[in-house]
Amino acid sequence: MQDIVSDIKLLGKKIAEIRKSKGFTQDALSEKIGIDPKHLSRVECGKNRPSLELLYKISLVLAVDMSLFFQNSHLQERDELIEDIDKLLSEVSTDKLRIYYKVLRDIAI
Numbered sequence: 880m881q882d883i884v885s886d887i888k889l890l891g892k893k894i895a896e897i898r899k900s901k902g903f904t905q906d907a908l909s910e911k912i913g914i915d916p917k918h919l920s921r922v923e924c925g926k927n928r929p930s931l932e933l934l935y936k937i938s939l940v941l942a943v944d945m946s947l948f949f950q951n952s953h954l955q956e957r958d959e960l961i962e963d964i965d966k967l968l969s970e971v972s973t974d975k976l977r978i979y980y981k982v983l984r985d986i987a988i
Contacts (some may be wrong), residue, residue, distance in 0.1 A: 884925070887925045887928055888924075888925030889925075889951040889952075889955065890925070890929070890949065890951065891922050891923040891924055891926075891929075892945070892946060892950055892951065893948050893949070893951040894922065894929075894937060895923040896924055896943055897943055897947065897948070898923075898937075898941060899966070902944070903940075903941070905919050905920055905923070908937070908940060908941075911940045912933070912936040912937055912940055913936070914933070924939070934948060958981040961987070968980050
């Protein structure tokens with residue numbers, strides 16, 4: 880289970896991921912939402928907690944639903960990802976496990 884600090888860091892990483900995918904620099908996004916670029920940098924690094932109002936402004940400028948900011952489990956640390964994948968795989972049938980293996984092997988090559 881994650882603590883609040885980890886969750887804030889994942890939130891910041893997700894904001895950065897979306898910002899970059901939309902082609903915004905930190906400076907450009909900061910200007911559009913009316914904050915100092917250093918503040919946005921600290922939010923993206925997980926050092927500052929963004930307010931609900933700030934998240935709303937970011938979502939408007941990036942044209943995404945705010946819920947997307949919280950879909951960030953893929954941004955976990957390596958060990959956490961492996962642990963989660965292991966748990967997911969332990970719960971599937973052998974047939975599905977074979978399919979997942981083939982897909983993963985094909986992607987990894």
